[in-house]
Amino acid sequence: MNFELNETQKLVRDTARRFADTELRPHAAERDRTEEFPADALKKMAELGLMGVNIAADYGGSEAGVVAYSLAITEIARADAAVAVTMAVTNMVGEVIEKFGSAAQKEQFIPRLTSGAAQAGAFCLSEAGAGSDPAGMRTRATRVDGGWVLNGSKAWITSGEFAGAYIVWARTEMPEGDEKLSAFLLDPAAHDGITCGKPEEKMGQRGSNTVSITFEDVRIGEDALLGNLGDGFKIAMVALDGGRIGIGSLALGLGTEALSLAIDYSKEREQFGQAIGRFQGIQFKLADMATELDAARLLCLRAAWMKNEAAKKGGRFSRQASMAKLFSTEAAWRACDESLQVFGGYGYTKEYAVERLLRDVRVTRIYEGTNEIQRVVIARDLSRNGL
Ligand code: CAA
Ligand code: FAD
Numbered sequence: 225m226n227f228e229l230n231e232t233q234k235l236v237r238d239t240a241r242r243f244a245d246t247e248l249r250p251h252a253a254e255r256d257r258t259e260e261f262p263a264d265a266l267k268k269m270a271e272l273g274l275m276g277v278n279i280a281a282d283y284g285g286s287e288a289g290v291v292a293y294s295l296a297i298t299e300i301a302r303a304d305a306a307v308a309v310t311m312a313v314t315n316m317v318g319e320v321i322e323k324f325g326s327a328a329q330k331e332q333f334i335p336r337l338t339s340g341a342a343q344a345g346a347f348c349l350s351e352a353g354a355g356s357d358p359a360g361m362r363t364r365a366t367r368v369d370g371g372w373v374l375n376g377s378k379a380w381i382t383s384g385e386f387a388g389a390y391i392v393w394a395r396t397e398m399p400e401g402d403e404k405l406s407a408f409l410l411d412p413a414a415h416d417g418i419t420c421g422k423p424e425e426k427m428g429q430r431g432s433n434t435v436s437i438t439f440e441d442v443r444i445g446e447d448a449l450l451g452n453l454g455d456g457f458k459i460a461m462v463a464l465d466g467g468r469i470g471i472g473s474l475a476l477g478l479g480t481e482a483l484s485l486a487i488d489y490s491k492e493r494e495q496f497g498q499a500i501g502r503f504q505g506i507q508f509k510l511a512d513m514a515t516e517l518d519a520a521r522l523l524c525l526r527a528a529w530m531k532n533e534a535a536k537k538g539g540r541f542s543r544q545a546s547m548a549k550l551f552s553t554e555a556a557w558r559a560c561d562e563s564l565q566v567f568g569g570y571g572y573t574k575e576y577a578v579e580r581l582l583r584d585v586r587v588t589r590i591y592e593g594t595n596e597i598q599r600v601v602i603a604r605d606l607s608r609n610g611l
Pocket of ligand 1: 309313347349350355356357358359382457458461462464465471540542591592593594597600601
Protein backbone atom coordinates (compact mmCIF):
# COMPACT_ATOMS: atom_id res chain seq x y z
CA MET A 225 0.00 0.00 0.00
CA ASN A 226 1.28 3.42 -0.93
CA PHE A 227 -0.82 6.57 -0.68
CA GLU A 228 1.86 8.87 -2.16
CA LEU A 229 1.14 10.51 -5.49
CA ASN A 230 3.89 10.32 -8.09
CA GLU A 231 5.45 13.42 -9.65
CA THR A 232 3.24 13.30 -12.77
CA GLN A 233 0.08 13.02 -10.71
CA LYS A 234 1.14 15.97 -8.52
CA LEU A 235 1.99 18.03 -11.59
CA VAL A 236 -1.39 17.39 -13.24
CA ARG A 237 -3.24 18.10 -9.98
CA ASP A 238 -1.32 21.32 -9.36
CA THR A 239 -1.75 22.48 -12.96
CA ALA A 240 -5.51 21.93 -12.73
CA ARG A 241 -5.65 23.62 -9.31
CA ARG A 242 -3.78 26.71 -10.52
CA PHE A 243 -6.00 27.04 -13.57
CA ALA A 244 -9.14 26.53 -11.47
CA ASP A 245 -8.07 29.17 -8.96
CA THR A 246 -6.99 31.82 -11.44
CA GLU A 247 -9.23 31.31 -14.48
CA LEU A 248 -12.36 29.44 -13.42
CA ARG A 249 -13.47 30.32 -9.89
CA PRO A 250 -13.58 34.11 -10.54
CA HIS A 251 -16.13 33.59 -13.36
CA ALA A 252 -18.13 30.61 -12.09
CA ALA A 253 -21.02 32.61 -10.61
CA GLU A 254 -21.34 34.65 -13.79
CA ARG A 255 -21.37 31.53 -15.97
CA ASP A 256 -24.05 30.08 -13.71
CA ARG A 257 -26.14 33.22 -14.28
CA THR A 258 -25.58 33.64 -18.03
CA GLU A 259 -25.40 29.92 -18.94
CA GLU A 260 -22.56 30.80 -21.28
CA PHE A 261 -20.66 27.84 -22.73
CA PRO A 262 -17.06 28.02 -21.44
CA ALA A 263 -15.39 27.91 -24.88
CA ASP A 264 -12.31 29.96 -23.95
CA ALA A 265 -11.68 28.07 -20.73
CA LEU A 266 -11.93 24.73 -22.54
CA LYS A 267 -9.41 25.85 -25.15
CA LYS A 268 -6.93 26.83 -22.44
CA MET A 269 -7.53 23.57 -20.62
CA ALA A 270 -6.74 21.67 -23.81
CA GLU A 271 -3.45 23.58 -24.02
CA LEU A 272 -2.69 22.41 -20.47
CA GLY A 273 -3.34 18.78 -21.45
CA LEU A 274 -6.59 18.48 -19.50
CA MET A 275 -8.73 17.29 -22.42
CA GLY A 276 -6.85 14.00 -22.75
CA VAL A 277 -5.32 13.32 -19.35
CA ASN A 278 -5.40 9.53 -19.78
CA ILE A 279 -4.79 9.53 -23.55
CA ALA A 280 -1.56 8.56 -25.28
CA ALA A 281 0.89 11.33 -26.17
CA ASP A 282 0.76 10.07 -29.80
CA TYR A 283 -2.73 11.56 -29.98
CA GLY A 284 -1.89 14.73 -28.10
CA GLY A 285 -2.88 13.37 -24.69
CA SER A 286 -1.02 13.84 -21.40
CA GLU A 287 -0.62 10.07 -20.87
CA ALA A 288 -0.78 10.74 -17.13
CA GLY A 289 -3.17 7.92 -16.16
CA VAL A 290 -6.53 7.67 -14.45
CA VAL A 291 -5.44 8.73 -10.93
CA ALA A 292 -4.11 12.00 -12.39
CA TYR A 293 -7.37 12.36 -14.31
CA SER A 294 -9.44 11.91 -11.14
CA LEU A 295 -7.32 14.50 -9.30
CA ALA A 296 -7.64 16.98 -12.16
CA ILE A 297 -11.43 16.67 -12.40
CA THR A 298 -11.73 17.21 -8.64
CA GLU A 299 -9.67 20.41 -8.84
CA ILE A 300 -11.62 21.80 -11.80
CA ALA A 301 -14.96 20.94 -10.15
CA ARG A 302 -13.99 22.79 -6.96
CA ALA A 303 -14.04 25.96 -9.03
CA ASP A 304 -16.72 25.24 -11.64
CA ALA A 305 -18.58 21.94 -11.99
CA ALA A 306 -20.11 23.00 -15.31
CA VAL A 307 -16.64 23.17 -16.83
CA ALA A 308 -15.67 19.93 -15.09
CA VAL A 309 -18.56 17.95 -16.59
CA THR A 310 -17.71 19.25 -20.07
CA MET A 311 -14.11 18.18 -19.50
CA ALA A 312 -15.22 14.79 -18.13
CA VAL A 313 -17.41 13.90 -21.11
CA THR A 314 -14.72 15.06 -23.57
CA ASN A 315 -12.08 12.91 -21.87
CA MET A 316 -14.50 9.97 -21.87
CA VAL A 317 -15.24 10.37 -25.60
CA GLY A 318 -11.52 10.55 -26.41
CA GLU A 319 -10.82 7.43 -24.37
CA VAL A 320 -13.64 5.46 -26.04
CA ILE A 321 -12.23 6.33 -29.46
CA GLU A 322 -8.72 5.37 -28.33
CA LYS A 323 -9.94 2.01 -27.00
CA PHE A 324 -12.38 0.99 -29.73
CA GLY A 325 -11.63 3.16 -32.77
CA SER A 326 -9.84 2.23 -36.00
CA ALA A 327 -6.43 3.77 -36.69
CA ALA A 328 -8.09 6.27 -39.05
CA GLN A 329 -10.74 7.26 -36.49
CA LYS A 330 -8.10 7.77 -33.81
CA GLU A 331 -5.99 9.94 -36.09
CA GLN A 332 -8.94 11.98 -37.29
CA PHE A 333 -10.75 12.58 -34.01
CA ILE A 334 -8.54 12.28 -30.92
CA PRO A 335 -6.04 15.08 -31.68
CA ARG A 336 -9.01 17.39 -32.36
CA LEU A 337 -10.34 16.61 -28.88
CA THR A 338 -7.04 16.83 -27.01
CA SER A 339 -6.01 20.07 -28.76
CA GLY A 340 -9.37 21.73 -28.21
CA ALA A 341 -10.03 22.12 -31.96
CA ALA A 342 -13.24 20.11 -31.55
CA GLN A 343 -14.22 22.19 -28.46
CA ALA A 344 -15.75 19.13 -26.77
CA GLY A 345 -16.90 15.57 -27.34
CA ALA A 346 -20.50 14.39 -26.99
CA PHE A 347 -21.66 11.01 -25.71
CA CYS A 348 -25.05 10.46 -27.36
CA LEU A 349 -26.58 7.50 -25.54
CA SER A 350 -29.71 8.59 -23.64
CA GLU A 351 -33.09 9.20 -25.22
CA ALA A 352 -36.31 10.71 -23.88
CA GLY A 353 -37.72 7.22 -23.39
CA ALA A 354 -34.46 5.40 -22.61
CA GLY A 355 -32.33 6.80 -19.76
CA SER A 356 -31.58 4.13 -17.16
CA ASP A 357 -32.37 1.50 -19.79
CA PRO A 358 -30.35 2.50 -22.85
CA ALA A 359 -30.96 -0.94 -24.41
CA GLY A 360 -34.52 0.31 -24.99
CA MET A 361 -33.41 3.11 -27.34
CA ARG A 362 -35.26 3.79 -30.61
CA THR A 363 -32.59 5.53 -32.69
CA ARG A 364 -31.77 3.32 -35.65
CA ALA A 365 -28.95 3.02 -38.15
CA THR A 366 -30.17 1.41 -41.37
CA ARG A 367 -27.72 -0.19 -43.75
CA VAL A 368 -27.48 1.43 -47.19
CA ASP A 369 -24.96 1.18 -49.99
CA GLY A 370 -21.65 2.56 -48.71
CA GLY A 371 -22.74 3.14 -45.13
CA TRP A 372 -25.68 3.87 -42.88
CA VAL A 373 -28.61 6.21 -42.41
CA LEU A 374 -29.29 7.43 -38.86
CA ASN A 375 -32.78 8.31 -37.64
CA GLY A 376 -33.90 9.12 -34.11
CA SER A 377 -33.55 11.54 -31.21
CA LYS A 378 -31.15 11.70 -28.30
CA ALA A 379 -31.86 13.56 -25.06
CA TRP A 380 -29.76 15.33 -22.42
CA ILE A 381 -26.60 15.43 -24.49
CA THR A 382 -23.82 17.36 -22.73
CA SER A 383 -22.08 19.81 -25.13
CA GLY A 384 -24.36 18.62 -27.97
CA GLU A 385 -24.54 22.08 -29.55
CA PHE A 386 -20.78 22.68 -29.49
CA ALA A 387 -19.07 19.31 -29.75
CA GLY A 388 -16.96 18.54 -32.81
CA ALA A 389 -17.17 14.77 -32.23
CA TYR A 390 -20.25 12.71 -31.46
CA ILE A 391 -20.42 9.08 -30.45
CA VAL A 392 -23.98 8.02 -31.29
CA TRP A 393 -25.59 4.73 -30.27
CA ALA A 394 -28.25 3.20 -32.50
CA ARG A 395 -30.08 -0.06 -33.12
CA THR A 396 -28.65 -2.03 -36.02
CA GLU A 397 -29.78 -5.20 -37.73
CA MET A 398 -27.34 -8.08 -37.37
CA PRO A 399 -26.56 -10.51 -40.21
CA GLU A 400 -28.55 -13.16 -38.29
CA GLY A 401 -31.62 -10.91 -38.46
CA ASP A 402 -31.74 -9.88 -34.78
CA GLU A 403 -31.05 -6.35 -33.53
CA LYS A 404 -28.22 -5.05 -31.39
CA LEU A 405 -26.84 -1.65 -30.48
CA SER A 406 -23.85 -0.33 -32.39
CA ALA A 407 -21.78 2.81 -31.81
CA PHE A 408 -20.96 5.37 -34.52
CA LEU A 409 -18.45 8.20 -34.54
CA LEU A 410 -19.07 11.36 -36.52
CA ASP A 411 -18.29 15.04 -36.90
CA PRO A 412 -21.73 16.72 -36.75
CA ALA A 413 -20.55 19.66 -38.88
CA ALA A 414 -19.87 17.28 -41.76
CA HIS A 415 -23.43 15.93 -42.01
CA ASP A 416 -26.85 17.25 -42.97
CA GLY A 417 -29.92 16.29 -40.95
CA ILE A 418 -28.64 16.90 -37.41
CA THR A 419 -30.51 19.45 -35.30
CA CYS A 420 -30.15 20.41 -31.65
CA GLY A 421 -33.09 21.40 -29.46
CA LYS A 422 -33.23 24.41 -27.18
CA PRO A 423 -30.72 24.07 -24.31
CA GLU A 424 -32.29 22.61 -21.17
CA GLU A 425 -32.80 25.21 -18.43
CA LYS A 426 -31.13 23.41 -15.59
CA MET A 427 -31.09 23.79 -11.82
CA GLY A 428 -27.30 23.57 -11.71
CA GLN A 429 -24.17 23.17 -13.82
CA ARG A 430 -25.77 25.85 -15.95
CA GLY A 431 -22.61 26.73 -17.84
CA SER A 432 -22.64 23.24 -19.34
CA ASN A 433 -24.67 22.76 -22.50
CA THR A 434 -27.41 20.11 -22.42
CA VAL A 435 -29.56 19.54 -25.51
CA SER A 436 -31.66 17.02 -27.35
CA ILE A 437 -30.35 16.06 -30.79
CA THR A 438 -32.44 14.85 -33.71
CA PHE A 439 -30.97 12.77 -36.52
CA GLU A 440 -33.11 12.84 -39.64
CA ASP A 441 -31.90 10.68 -42.53
CA VAL A 442 -28.27 11.38 -41.64
CA ARG A 443 -25.98 9.60 -44.12
CA ILE A 444 -22.79 8.30 -42.58
CA GLY A 445 -20.08 6.23 -44.22
CA GLU A 446 -18.92 2.67 -43.52
CA ASP A 447 -16.01 4.17 -41.61
CA ALA A 448 -18.32 5.76 -39.00
CA LEU A 449 -18.89 2.43 -37.22
CA LEU A 450 -16.96 2.51 -33.90
CA GLY A 451 -15.84 -0.96 -32.82
CA ASN A 452 -17.64 -4.04 -34.10
CA LEU A 453 -21.21 -4.15 -35.32
CA GLY A 454 -23.42 -5.14 -32.40
CA ASP A 455 -20.86 -4.28 -29.71
CA GLY A 456 -22.44 -0.90 -28.92
CA PHE A 457 -23.99 -1.80 -25.57
CA LYS A 458 -20.74 -3.19 -24.20
CA ILE A 459 -18.79 -0.19 -25.53
CA ALA A 460 -21.21 2.11 -23.66
CA MET A 461 -20.89 0.10 -20.44
CA VAL A 462 -17.08 0.03 -20.58
CA ALA A 463 -17.07 3.79 -21.21
CA LEU A 464 -19.44 4.42 -18.31
CA ASP A 465 -17.31 2.37 -15.91
CA GLY A 466 -14.57 4.93 -16.52
CA GLY A 467 -16.98 7.87 -16.72
CA ARG A 468 -18.36 7.10 -13.27
CA ILE A 469 -14.90 7.55 -11.75
CA GLY A 470 -14.90 11.00 -13.35
CA ILE A 471 -18.31 11.92 -11.91
CA GLY A 472 -17.37 10.62 -8.45
CA SER A 473 -14.26 12.80 -8.64
CA LEU A 474 -16.29 15.78 -9.84
CA ALA A 475 -18.73 15.47 -6.92
CA LEU A 476 -15.76 15.17 -4.57
CA GLY A 477 -14.54 18.55 -5.84
CA LEU A 478 -17.89 20.17 -5.10
CA GLY A 479 -18.03 18.65 -1.61
CA THR A 480 -14.46 19.67 -0.86
CA GLU A 481 -15.12 23.25 -1.91
CA ALA A 482 -18.24 23.34 0.27
CA LEU A 483 -16.25 22.05 3.26
CA SER A 484 -13.46 24.53 2.73
CA LEU A 485 -15.94 27.45 2.59
CA ALA A 486 -17.69 26.19 5.73
CA ILE A 487 -14.41 25.96 7.67
CA ASP A 488 -13.52 29.55 6.77
CA TYR A 489 -16.98 30.89 7.55
CA SER A 490 -17.18 29.07 10.88
CA LYS A 491 -14.08 30.99 12.00
CA GLU A 492 -15.44 34.39 10.91
CA ARG A 493 -19.09 34.31 11.89
CA GLU A 494 -19.82 35.15 15.50
CA GLN A 495 -22.95 34.42 17.51
CA PHE A 496 -23.38 34.35 21.29
CA GLY A 497 -20.15 36.33 21.49
CA GLN A 498 -17.91 33.78 19.80
CA ALA A 499 -17.06 32.24 16.43
CA ILE A 500 -19.68 29.62 15.50
CA GLY A 501 -16.78 27.21 14.85
CA ARG A 502 -16.30 27.03 18.61
CA PHE A 503 -19.66 25.28 19.01
CA GLN A 504 -19.35 21.54 19.04
CA GLY A 505 -22.55 21.33 16.94
CA ILE A 506 -20.69 23.05 14.09
CA GLN A 507 -17.39 21.23 14.69
CA PHE A 508 -19.12 17.84 14.40
CA LYS A 509 -20.64 18.82 11.06
CA LEU A 510 -17.19 19.75 9.72
CA ALA A 511 -15.67 16.55 11.10
CA ASP A 512 -18.37 14.38 9.46
CA MET A 513 -18.03 16.19 6.14
CA ALA A 514 -14.24 15.79 6.14
CA THR A 515 -14.45 12.10 7.06
CA GLU A 516 -17.03 11.24 4.40
CA LEU A 517 -15.18 13.20 1.72
CA ASP A 518 -11.94 11.42 2.59
CA ALA A 519 -13.70 8.07 2.22
CA ALA A 520 -15.08 9.27 -1.13
CA ARG A 521 -11.59 10.32 -2.23
CA LEU A 522 -10.20 6.89 -1.38
CA LEU A 523 -12.98 5.12 -3.30
CA CYS A 524 -12.42 7.34 -6.36
CA LEU A 525 -8.66 6.88 -6.31
CA ARG A 526 -8.95 3.13 -5.79
CA ALA A 527 -11.30 2.82 -8.77
CA ALA A 528 -8.93 5.02 -10.81
CA TRP A 529 -5.98 2.83 -9.85
CA MET A 530 -7.96 -0.29 -10.79
CA LYS A 531 -8.80 1.19 -14.19
CA ASN A 532 -5.07 1.78 -14.76
CA GLU A 533 -4.33 -1.82 -13.75
CA ALA A 534 -7.16 -3.15 -15.96
CA ALA A 535 -5.65 -1.32 -18.95
CA LYS A 536 -2.40 -3.25 -18.40
CA LYS A 537 -3.68 -6.64 -17.27
CA GLY A 538 -7.35 -6.80 -18.27
CA GLY A 539 -10.23 -7.30 -15.84
CA ARG A 540 -13.22 -5.25 -14.75
CA PHE A 541 -13.63 -2.50 -12.16
CA SER A 542 -17.37 -1.88 -12.61
CA ARG A 543 -18.25 -2.51 -8.97
CA GLN A 544 -15.54 -0.20 -7.66
CA ALA A 545 -16.40 2.56 -10.17
CA SER A 546 -20.08 2.38 -9.22
CA MET A 547 -19.21 2.42 -5.50
CA ALA A 548 -17.04 5.50 -6.05
CA LYS A 549 -19.78 7.29 -7.98
CA LEU A 550 -22.51 6.29 -5.53
CA PHE A 551 -20.70 7.15 -2.32
CA SER A 552 -18.90 10.23 -3.53
CA THR A 553 -21.99 11.90 -5.02
CA GLU A 554 -24.01 11.21 -1.85
CA ALA A 555 -21.23 12.35 0.49
CA ALA A 556 -20.78 15.49 -1.61
CA TRP A 557 -24.52 16.17 -1.53
CA ARG A 558 -24.50 15.94 2.26
CA ALA A 559 -21.38 18.13 2.47
CA CYS A 560 -22.91 20.87 0.30
CA ASP A 561 -26.16 20.73 2.28
CA GLU A 562 -24.39 20.87 5.67
CA SER A 563 -22.09 23.63 4.46
CA LEU A 564 -25.13 25.71 3.54
CA GLN A 565 -26.47 25.03 7.05
CA VAL A 566 -23.22 26.37 8.54
CA PHE A 567 -23.77 29.58 6.55
CA GLY A 568 -27.28 29.94 7.99
CA GLY A 569 -29.57 32.32 6.09
CA TYR A 570 -26.64 33.81 4.16
CA GLY A 571 -25.98 30.41 2.59
CA TYR A 572 -29.42 30.50 1.04
CA THR A 573 -28.57 33.60 -1.01
CA LYS A 574 -26.52 34.09 -4.16
CA GLU A 575 -24.09 36.20 -2.11
CA TYR A 576 -22.25 32.99 -1.21
CA ALA A 577 -21.01 30.26 -3.54
CA VAL A 578 -22.43 27.45 -1.43
CA GLU A 579 -25.90 28.06 -2.90
CA ARG A 580 -24.51 27.24 -6.38
CA LEU A 581 -22.55 24.26 -5.08
CA LEU A 582 -25.72 22.71 -3.67
CA ARG A 583 -27.54 23.17 -7.00
CA ASP A 584 -24.52 21.93 -8.97
CA VAL A 585 -24.03 18.78 -6.91
CA ARG A 586 -27.62 17.54 -7.21
CA VAL A 587 -27.32 16.18 -10.75
CA THR A 588 -24.30 14.06 -9.89
CA ARG A 589 -26.74 11.60 -8.29
CA ILE A 590 -28.60 11.38 -11.62
CA TYR A 591 -26.28 11.45 -14.62
CA GLU A 592 -23.79 8.78 -15.74
CA GLY A 593 -26.37 6.37 -14.33
CA THR A 594 -28.60 7.29 -11.39
CA ASN A 595 -27.47 6.16 -7.96
CA GLU A 596 -30.21 3.51 -8.03
CA ILE A 597 -28.51 2.12 -11.16
CA GLN A 598 -25.12 2.19 -9.39
CA ARG A 599 -26.71 0.03 -6.69
CA VAL A 600 -28.02 -2.31 -9.42
CA VAL A 601 -24.47 -2.65 -10.82
CA ILE A 602 -22.96 -3.26 -7.36
CA ALA A 603 -25.65 -5.75 -6.33
CA ARG A 604 -25.41 -7.73 -9.60
CA ASP A 605 -21.65 -7.94 -9.23
CA LEU A 606 -22.00 -9.12 -5.62
CA SER A 607 -24.47 -11.77 -6.64
CA ARG A 608 -22.27 -12.98 -9.56
CA ASN A 609 -18.83 -12.73 -8.00
CA GLY A 610 -19.46 -12.61 -4.25
CA LEU A 611 -17.56 -10.25 -1.98
N1 CAA B 1 -18.42 -3.97 -19.02
C1 CAA B 1 -18.51 -4.91 -20.00
N2 CAA B 1 -19.68 -5.54 -20.31
C2 CAA B 1 -20.78 -5.20 -19.62
C3 CAA B 1 -20.75 -4.22 -18.60
C4 CAA B 1 -19.50 -3.60 -18.31
N3 CAA B 1 -19.41 -2.68 -17.35
N4 CAA B 1 -22.00 -4.10 -18.08
C5 CAA B 1 -22.78 -4.97 -18.75
N5 CAA B 1 -22.04 -5.63 -19.68
C6 CAA B 1 -22.49 -6.66 -20.60
C7 CAA B 1 -23.07 -7.83 -19.81
O1 CAA B 1 -22.06 -8.74 -19.44
C8 CAA B 1 -24.04 -8.44 -20.81
O2 CAA B 1 -23.30 -9.21 -21.75
P1 CAA B 1 -23.88 -10.60 -22.37
O3 CAA B 1 -25.11 -10.19 -23.12
O4 CAA B 1 -22.77 -11.07 -23.24
O5 CAA B 1 -24.18 -11.46 -21.18
C9 CAA B 1 -24.58 -7.22 -21.55
O6 CAA B 1 -23.60 -6.17 -21.38
C10 CAA B 1 -25.93 -6.75 -21.02
O7 CAA B 1 -25.75 -6.47 -19.63
P2 CAA B 1 -26.98 -6.35 -18.61
O8 CAA B 1 -27.89 -7.54 -18.79
O9 CAA B 1 -26.43 -6.08 -17.26
O10 CAA B 1 -27.72 -5.06 -19.21
P3 CAA B 1 -29.01 -4.28 -18.71
O11 CAA B 1 -29.80 -3.88 -19.92
O12 CAA B 1 -29.71 -5.01 -17.63
O13 CAA B 1 -28.40 -2.88 -18.14
C11 CAA B 1 -27.41 -1.37 -16.58
C12 CAA B 1 -27.48 -2.81 -17.13
C13 CAA B 1 -26.21 -1.36 -15.64
C14 CAA B 1 -28.65 -0.98 -15.81
C15 CAA B 1 -27.17 -0.36 -17.74
O14 CAA B 1 -28.30 -0.29 -18.58
C16 CAA B 1 -26.82 1.04 -17.26
O15 CAA B 1 -25.67 1.31 -16.91
N6 CAA B 1 -27.79 2.01 -17.28
C17 CAA B 1 -27.51 3.40 -16.96
C18 CAA B 1 -27.21 4.19 -18.22
C19 CAA B 1 -26.27 5.34 -17.96
O16 CAA B 1 -25.44 5.28 -17.08
N7 CAA B 1 -26.36 6.37 -18.77
C20 CAA B 1 -25.45 7.46 -18.68
C21 CAA B 1 -25.46 8.26 -19.95
S1 CAA B 1 -24.03 9.31 -20.14
C22 CAA B 1 -24.22 10.60 -19.11
O17 CAA B 1 -25.09 10.64 -18.30
C23 CAA B 1 -23.22 11.74 -19.32
C24 CAA B 1 -23.08 12.65 -18.20
O18 CAA B 1 -23.15 12.26 -17.08
C25 CAA B 1 -22.72 14.01 -18.35
P1 FAD C 1 -35.25 7.26 -15.64
O1 FAD C 1 -34.43 6.17 -16.22
O2 FAD C 1 -36.60 7.48 -16.19
O3 FAD C 1 -35.36 7.02 -14.07
C1 FAD C 1 -36.37 7.62 -13.25
C2 FAD C 1 -36.19 7.09 -11.83
O4 FAD C 1 -36.39 5.64 -11.83
C3 FAD C 1 -34.80 7.32 -11.27
O5 FAD C 1 -34.86 7.60 -9.91
C4 FAD C 1 -34.12 5.99 -11.50
O6 FAD C 1 -33.05 5.75 -10.61
C5 FAD C 1 -35.27 5.01 -11.24
N1 FAD C 1 -35.03 3.71 -11.87
C6 FAD C 1 -34.99 3.42 -13.18
N2 FAD C 1 -34.68 2.12 -13.36
C7 FAD C 1 -34.53 1.59 -12.13
C8 FAD C 1 -34.19 0.29 -11.63
N3 FAD C 1 -33.93 -0.73 -12.47
N4 FAD C 1 -34.12 0.12 -10.30
C9 FAD C 1 -34.38 1.13 -9.44
N5 FAD C 1 -34.68 2.39 -9.85
C10 FAD C 1 -34.75 2.61 -11.17
N6 FAD C 1 -26.98 11.14 -21.23
C11 FAD C 1 -26.15 10.92 -22.28
O7 FAD C 1 -26.27 9.92 -22.98
N7 FAD C 1 -25.15 11.79 -22.57
C12 FAD C 1 -24.93 12.91 -21.85
O8 FAD C 1 -24.00 13.67 -22.15
C13 FAD C 1 -25.81 13.18 -20.75
N8 FAD C 1 -25.65 14.32 -20.02
C14 FAD C 1 -26.59 14.63 -19.07
C15 FAD C 1 -26.53 15.88 -18.44
C16 FAD C 1 -27.52 16.24 -17.53
C17 FAD C 1 -27.48 17.60 -16.90
C18 FAD C 1 -28.57 15.33 -17.21
C19 FAD C 1 -29.66 15.68 -16.23
C20 FAD C 1 -28.61 14.08 -17.82
C21 FAD C 1 -27.64 13.73 -18.76
N9 FAD C 1 -27.70 12.51 -19.43
C22 FAD C 1 -26.85 12.25 -20.48
C23 FAD C 1 -28.80 11.59 -19.19
C24 FAD C 1 -28.65 10.80 -17.90
O9 FAD C 1 -27.69 9.81 -18.06
C25 FAD C 1 -30.03 10.22 -17.54
O10 FAD C 1 -30.83 11.31 -17.10
C26 FAD C 1 -29.95 9.15 -16.48
O11 FAD C 1 -29.28 8.01 -16.97
C27 FAD C 1 -31.35 8.76 -15.97
O12 FAD C 1 -32.26 8.54 -17.00
P2 FAD C 1 -33.72 9.26 -16.96
O13 FAD C 1 -33.48 10.69 -16.69
O14 FAD C 1 -34.44 8.86 -18.19
O15 FAD C 1 -34.43 8.63 -15.70
